[in-house]
Amino acid sequence: MMRHSLNLVLGGTIVVLIIAVAIIGSFWTPHDPLLIDYAHRLLPFTPTNPLGTDEFGRDVLSRLMAGASASGVIAILTVTLAVVSGSVLGLATGYFGGWTDRVLMTFVNALLSFPGILLALALVAIFGANRYGIVLALGLAYTPSVTRIVRSNVLAIRERDYVAASRTIGNSEVFTILRHVLPNCTAALIVLATSMFGWVLLAESALSFLGLGVAPPAPTWGNMLATARPYLTQSALLAVCPGLCISIALLGINLLGDALRDQLDPQMRGVR
Amino acid sequence: MKASAPLLEVRGLTLRVRSTGNVIVKDVDLTMAPGEIVGVVGESGSGKTMVGRALMRLSPPSIERAAGTIRLAGRDVTGMSERELRKVRGAEVGLVFQEPMTSLNPSMLVGDQLDEGLRLHRKHARGERREMILSMLTRVGIRDPKGAMNSYPHQFSGGMRQRIMLASVMLLQPALLIADEPTTALDALVQRDVLELMVELTRANGTAVMMISHDLPMVARYANRIVVMHHGQIVETDTTEALMRAPREDYTRKLLGSIPRRVPARGLARSDTPIVEVRNLAVDYAGRRHSLFGRAERVRALADANIKIWPGEVLAVVGESGSGKSTLGKAIAGLLRPNSGEILYRGEAVSKASANWRDYRLNCQVIFQDPNSSLDPRMPVAALVAEGLRQDHAMDARARNARVAEVLEEVGLGALGDRYPHELSGGQRQRVAIARAVVRRPAFVIADEPVSALDVTVRAQVLELLAELQRAHGFSCLFISHDLGVVEQVADRVVVMHHGRIVEEGARDEVFDCPQHDYTRRLLSAIPVIEAVDGGFQLKWRRQGGMAEEGADQEASEGPREPAEARRRIRAGTARTDDKGVAPV
Numbered sequence: 043m044m045r046h047s048l049n050l051v052l053g054g055t056i057v058v059l060i061i062a063v064a065i066i067g068s069f070w071t072p073h074d075p076l077l078i079d080y081a082h083r084l085l086p087f088t089p090t091n092p093l094g095t096d097e098f099g100r101d102v103l104s105r106l107m108a109g110a111s112a113s114g115v116i117a118i119l120t121v122t123l124a125v126v127s128g129s130v131l132g133l134a135t136g137y138f139g140g141w142t143d144r145v146l147m148t149f150v151n152a153l154l155s156f157p158g159i160l161l162a163l164a165l166v167a168i169f170g171a172n173r174y175g176i177v178l179a180l181g182l183a184y185t186p187s188v189t190r191i192v193r194s195n196v197l198a199i200r201e202r203d204y205v206a207a208s209r210t211i212g213n214s215e216v217f218t219i220l221r222h223v224l225p226n227c228t229a230a231l232i233v234l235a236t237s238m239f240g241w242v243l244l245a246e247s248a249l250s251f252l253g254l255g256v257a258p259p260a261p262t263w264g265n266m267l268a269t270a271r272p273y274l275t276q277s278a279l280l281a282v283c284p285g286l287c288i289s290i291a292l293l294g295i296n297l298l299g300d301a302l303r304d305q306l307d308p309q310m311r312g313v314r
Numbered sequence: 315m316k317a318s319a320p321l322l323e324v325r326g327l328t329l330r331v332r333s334t335g336n337v338i339v340k341d342v343d344l345t346m347a348p349g350e351i352v353g354v355v356g357e358s359g360s361g362k363t364m365v366g367r368a369l370m371r372l373s374p375p376s377i378e379r380a381a382g383t384i385r386l387a388g389r390d391v392t393g394m395s396e397r398e399l400r401k402v403r404g405a406e407v408g409l410v411f412q413e414p415m416t417s418l419n420p421s422m423l424v425g426d427q428l429d430e431g432l433r434l435h436r437k438h439a440r441g442e443r444r445e446m447i448l449s450m451l452t453r454v455g456i457r458d459p460k461g462a463m464n465s466y467p468h469q470f471s472g473g474m475r476q477r478i479m480l481a482s483v484m485l486l487q488p489a490l491l492i493a494d495e496p497t498t499a500l501d502a503l504v505q506r507d508v509l510e511l512m513v514e515l516t517r518a519n520g521t522a523v524m525m526i527s528h529d530l531p532m533v534a535r536y537a538n539r540i541v542v543m544h545h546g547q548i549v550e551t552d553t554t555e556a557l558m559r560a561p562r563e564d565y566t567r568k569l570l571g572s573i574p575r576r577v578p579a580r581g582l583a584r585s586d587t588p589i590v591e592v593r594n595l596a597v598d599y600a601g602r603r604h605s606l607f608g609r610a611e612r613v614r615a616l617a618d619a620n621i622k623i624w625p626g627e628v629l630a631v632v633g634e635s636g637s638g639k640s641t642l643g644k645a646i647a648g649l650l651r652p653n654s655g656e657i658l659y660r661g662e663a664v665s666k667a668s669a670n671w672r673d674y675r676l677n678c679q680v681i682f683q684d685p686n687s688s689l690d691p692r693m694p695v696a697a698l699v700a701e702g703l704r705q706d707h708a709m710d711a712r713a714r715n716a717r718v719a720e721v722l723e724e725v726g727l728g729a730l731g732d733r734y735p736h737e738l739s740g741g742q743r744q745r746v747a748i749a750r751a752v753v754r755r756p757a758f759v760i761a762d763e764p765v766s767a768l769d770v771t772v773r774a775q776v777l778e779l780l781a782e783l784q785r786a787h788g789f790s791c792l793f794i795s796h797d798l799g800v801v802e803q804v805a806d807r808v809v810v811m812h813h814g815r816i817v818e819e820g821a822r823d824e825v826f827d828c829p830q831h832d833y834t835r836r837l838l839s840a841i842p843v844i845e846a847v848d849g850g851f852q853l854k855w856r857r858q859g860g861m862a863e864e865g866a867d868q869e870a871s872e873g874p875r876e877p878a879e880a881r882r883r884i885r886a887g888t889a890r891t892d893d894k895g896v897a898p899v
Contacts, residue, residue, distance in 0.1 A: 203688035206649050207750070210680045212672070212705040221701075225692045308692055308734040 050301035056294025064114045067107030075100060075108040076259050084277040094279050097269070100259075102283055109261035109284070114291075116177055116262070117242045123181030125235050128188020129227070133219055135189070136196025147193075154186040158241075159248055166254045173256060180245055184238060191234055195227040229303050236299030240292045263287050319388065321489055321522050322346040322369070327382035329364055329373065329546075337380065339364050339546045348489065351513070351523045353537030353554070355530050355569070357769035358740075361546035366492045366526045370403050387489065405435040408483030408521075410476075410512075412495040417479055418467040425463025428482045435486055446485060454481040454511060473504035477511065484515050491516055494526045501634035501796065506840040509536060528770065530569060531799075531842040534558060534853050542566050559850040570851045572774035573844045574803035579823055582806060587661040588622040589758050589790045590646065590678070595619040595655035597641050615641040617814045619655070623758065623790050630793040630805035630822070632837070638814035643762045643794045647680050676705060679751040683763035685743030689735040695746050696722070696731035702753040717753060724786075725749045725779060741772035745779065752783055760792045765800060777804060798841050802826055810834045 073091075079099035086094050093102040131150060135143040153161065165179030199205065200223065208218040247264025249255035256262045258269075263284045270281035304310040322345065329339040339361040346352050356362040367373050369384055371391065384391040386402065394402070403409075411417040419427060428447045432438060438446070444463075451459035454477040467475055476496065483491060493512065497505040513536050516523050527533045533540060534554050541551040542565065550563040561567045597616040616638040623629050633639040645652045648666070656663050659674040679702075682688035689698055696718050703714045722728050725745040735743055744764065751759055764780065765773040781804065784791060795801050801808060801822075808825040810818040810833065818831040829835045843854045 203682040203684065204690040206644075207680065207682060207688050207747075208690075208701070209649060210647055210675070210678070211702050211750075212675045213701070222690050226690070306692075308694075309736045 047301075049297045050305070053294050053297025053299070053301055056290060057298050060110060060114065060291050060294065063107055064110035067109075068111040071101075071104035071107045073101035073104045075104040075261055077101075084273060084280070086277065086279060093283050094277060096266075096280055097273055098259075102266075102280065105261040105266060106263070106283060106287055109263050109266060110287070112173065112256055112260065113243060113246065113263040113288075116173060116180075116246055116256075117239050119174075119177040120180045120184070120242045121235050121238050123177060124184035124188050124238060125231060127181070128185045129192050129224070129231065131185065131189040132192025132227075133196055133223060136193040137200055137215070137219055137223060143193075147189075150186045150189045153182070154190070158183045159245060162245060162249065163252065163254060166249060171249075171254045171257060176246060176249060176255060180242055180249075183245075184241070188231075188234060188238075191230055192227055195230050196223055199223050199226050225306075228306055232299045232303045232306075236296045239295050240288075243288050243291070263291075320345045320385075321348045321350075321387055322524075323383075323385040324365075324369070325383045325385075327365065327368060327384065328380040329361070329368055329377055330380045332376050332378045337546065338377070339368070342382070342543075342548055344541065344548070344551075346490070346522050346524065349517070349520045349522055350539065351516070351525065351537045353533030353540045354524060354526045354543060355528065355533055355540055356543035357528060357569075357771065359545070360543040362526050362543045363494055364546075365543070366409075366494050366524060369492060369524075370407055370409065371399055372403075372409075401435070404431050404483075404488070405486050406488050407490045407492060408486065408488040410479055410483055410491065410493040410496045412498050415467075415472070415475065415499075418475060420467055422466075423463065424465055424467060424470075424478055427467075428463070428478075428485060431482060431486050447481075450481045450485050451478070453515065454478070454484075455507075456481075471504075472500050473508055476500065476508050480508070480512055480515065484519065484521070487519050488521055491521050491523045492526070493523060495528070496525070497532075498527070498529070502798070502840040503634065503836060505532070530770070531573060531844050531853060534844075535842050535855070542569065558844075558853055559847075561850065568771060570844060571846070572771045574774070574777065574797075574799040575843075575845065576802045576822075576826070579821070580806060582624065582627050585625050588624050588658075589660060590623045590792075591658040591661075592619055592621045592642075592646060593656050593658065595642070595645055595657070596653050597638075597645050597650065598653045615814055616645065616652075619816055621809055621816070621819070623792055625757075625790055626784075626788050627806040628784065628791045628793050628804050629807050629809060630795060630801040631809045631811060632795060632798060632801050633811035634796060634837075636813075637811040639794050639796075639811045640762055641814075642811070643680070643760045643792060646792065647678060647760050648675065649680075676754060677757045679754070679756040679759050681744075681747050681751045681759060681761040681764045684767045685735070685740065685747045686767075688747050689743060691735055694732050694734055695727065695738070698735075698746060699731075699749045699753050702750045706754060721749045721753045724752075724783070739772075740768055741776055744768060744776050748776070748779065748783070752787065752789070755787060756789055758790045758792070760794070762794045763796065764793075766795065766797060773800070780804070798826075798838065799843070810837070 077100060079095070082091070082095050082099045083097060084095060085091055085099075088094070091101050091103065093106065096102055096105065131146055135146045135150075162179045162183040165182055166175050169175035169178045205218060205222055208222050213221070243264055246255055246262060247268045250262065250265030251268040255265055258265065266284040267281060267288065270284065273280050324342060324344040327339060327342040327344075328337060330337045342365055344352075344365070354362045354365065364373065364377065368377075368379060369391070373379070379392065382392075386406065391399070391402070418424075425447060428450070429443055432443045432446065447463060448459045451462055456462045456474065456477065462470075462478070467478070470478065491512075496512065497508050500508060509532070512523070515521075525533050525537055530540075537554050539551065540554050540557050542549045542557070542563070544565050549565045550557065550561065552562075557566065558570070561570055595616060596614065596618060598612040599615050600612065619642055621629065631639045631642060641650070644650045646657060656665075658664065659670060659677070662670055664670055664674045693701075699721060700714055700718045703709055703717060709717070719728070719731070722731055725748055727742060727745055727749065730738065730742065735746065738746065744767075748764070761780070765776050768776060777800065780791075793801065793804055805822045808820065808822050809816055810825065810831065812833045818825060818829065818834045820830075825834065826838065829838055838856045841856070843856065845852050845854055
């Protein structure tokens with residue numbers, strides 16, 4: 043019980059803080075995140091630039107704040123897209139089986155046979171290298187894995203007698219799926235979704251690195267991390283700052299996800 | 315049994331959970347003489363399995379021995395090193411577990427598995443070992459021992475697997491055999507054969523047997539002595555005969571009294587139309603597909619079923635696993651689509667397309683076997699029961715809540731509406747499932763093995779509840795069960811199924827007292843009956859003619875007739891082909 047609430051408090055605090063930073067960052071930053079100043083390149087901590095400056099002399103703190111909203115929006119939208127579409131596909135294929143399963147899973151497995159990043163690259167090329175293009179591309183690239191996990195859960199749950207019981211009560215198939223099948227998949231879904239946040243933040247930076255992410259000079263945590271690489275020896279801070287941001291965000295989301303999963307599961311709430 | 319030096323001597327054995335210190339087995343004293351058969355009987359949680367495991371120091375890591383000594387043939391087991399223990403396990407003490415499915419390694423040939431123990435404990439040449447294995451497999455009734463040695467466990471049925479398990483243990487001729495629910499997973503007929511084989515093999519070898527089981531009549535049939543356990547303690551121990559005739563402790567009496575027994579038949583007024591009638595119902599399952607594009611083979615699970623269920627009656631369907639009884643129930647409940655035949659509700663044909671489907675759907679409810687699986691773990695009890703009323707649009711929220719509270723009160727769960735299923739005991743969970751089925755006052759309830767997942771005393775309570783509800787509300791009930799004892803208690807009429815067909819149908823007393831079909835007779839002869847006789851109980855064993863036979867337990871443990879019969883069966887290979895039972899009247 044103690045551990046559960048600790049997860050909730052710690053994870054919740056981190057996530058709320060990051061959201062606050064992202065909101066503030068989209069309206070106000072200490073300096074202009076895009077302002078280039080060659081006189082002050084790769085500075086360490088200074089009073090005016092608390093987290094130093096990057097290779098073009100832009101203020102890192104300002105860029106991190108501005109990047110938070112871009113990264114956050116991309117990650118949230120991507121994960122939502124993948125989870126929703128993957129769940130719908132997984133529920134349909136797992137619950138109805140037969141031809142529905144065969145046809146849909148053929149597509150899903152075909153998608154799954156491409157490496158995720160390769161698929162995302164191709165999709166970005168189609169949708170365009172902007173924020174929403176990336177969301178669509180990454181979302182679709184991650185859909186197959188969600189589908190497979192939901193489907194395997196549904197296959198097991200479908201055989202449980204409470205699903206049969208729901209049908210004997212006279213409930214419709216859709217109601218049965220939403221009321222009895224989906225809620226019993228949530229544990230797996232939450233674990234999957236929280237770890238997916240990490241993949242998305244990193245995949246976004248990989249896309250940026252290949253020139254297909256959010257276009258420079260606009261900052262995201264991912265592309266800041268990627269562009270800091272050549273300057274690691276001159277200013278390690280440049281890579282450490284966005285890296286820490288990503289790590290802390292992931293920690294918060296995972297803690298919150300665990301707490302949420304436990305809260306949603308009556309068996310984890312302890313005997314009253 | 316002569317009072318010689320004891321083979322096993324347990325003194326003050328106390329086990330507890332390592333992390334919490336909860337005592338799960340307390341002060342158990344147990345003595346076994348060589349060659350003796352001792353039954354350890356108790357409900358789940360009584361600690362009987364834990365005692366069996368602790369004897370060979372095979373307790374799970376979370377359990378530790380807090381006190382007590384275990385002496386095997388005079389040597390202290392508790393003080394042995396792992397190395398010494400390994401020499402004892404298998405060689406001197408054999409273990410047979412409940413699930414032959416998981417206790418045999420699925421990826422290892424049967425021959426190699428049998429060889430493992432021999433190679434480890436005995437010094438025989440390879441060829442010699444092979445001969446021993448072959449002769450043991452023949453003895454346990456495997457038809458083609460050479461072929462069996464080169465087969466995998468999954469190629470055998472449950473009963474055959476348990477025979478193989480028995481062979482692997484008895485190959486080493488242990489002095490003690492610990493059999494933990496050895497036949498619980500098996501059908502009645504197979505169960506009897508395997509147990510008789512076990513008794514015969516161990517007697518021939520002079521092996522003592524500790525039979526751990528929840529099934530008191532079954533144990534009483536074979537054991538010389540019975541130890542009754544409850545809440546981790548020994549309640550009573552006595553010779554089988556004395557314990558049955560004059561149980562001293564309340565719990566023993568309760569246990570014996572909970573065993574289902576026949577109650578006098580009810581006279582039911584029969585109306586003109588049955589509630590539900592099934593005509594020529596057949597169900598096929600898709601079987602193995604022989605080629606990639608070929609059609610799957612069809613397996614007929616239910617053929618030509620014709621039954622009528624009259625208002626207010628309990629019609630029991632009995633049969634072994636795979637007999638099609640559950641398929642029949644599911645088809646009637648509309649949970650699977652029959653391939654042919656029709657279902658009539660109050661004289662009118664129903665199908666998913668017909669206008670009366672909804673009426674039928676709402677009036678035909680199901681109680682499933684395992685409440686762990688039939689209750690959504692994410693919903694509290696009241697919500698689970700209320701869901702049954704969801705389709706009743708005439709009721710508003712208040713009326714629904716009132717009705718749910720009323721039903722919960724009726725099933726004895728009045729105060730537990732906001733609990734979740736995992737917070738309830740097995741019996742309480744099944745009460746929730748029953749409440750959900752009857753909340754809408756259905757005309758017809760299908761109960762698919764409603765009590766087979768429950769302990770003996772809880773089972774008696776749940777059966778009582780079902781009977782009470784049925785008396786109060788008058789719904790008809792299709793009661794599906796493999797347990798003839800339960801059926802004998804609850805049924806008005808009985809349908810016997812075998813290999814997907816109905817082989818016999820009739821009033822309960824007719825079917826139980828003078829069964830017409832050969833299969834029914836064999837089935838009845840495989841289960842012992844316990845009857846109350848002035849203050850005590852008596853074990854009876856039906857003859858194949860169907861009549862109960864007095865004092866059969868005596869004969870079974872001493873007399874040569876039963877084992878001889880078992881032997882004949884084994885020699886016949888298939889077993890049970892020799893029905894020379896007394897012909898019924």
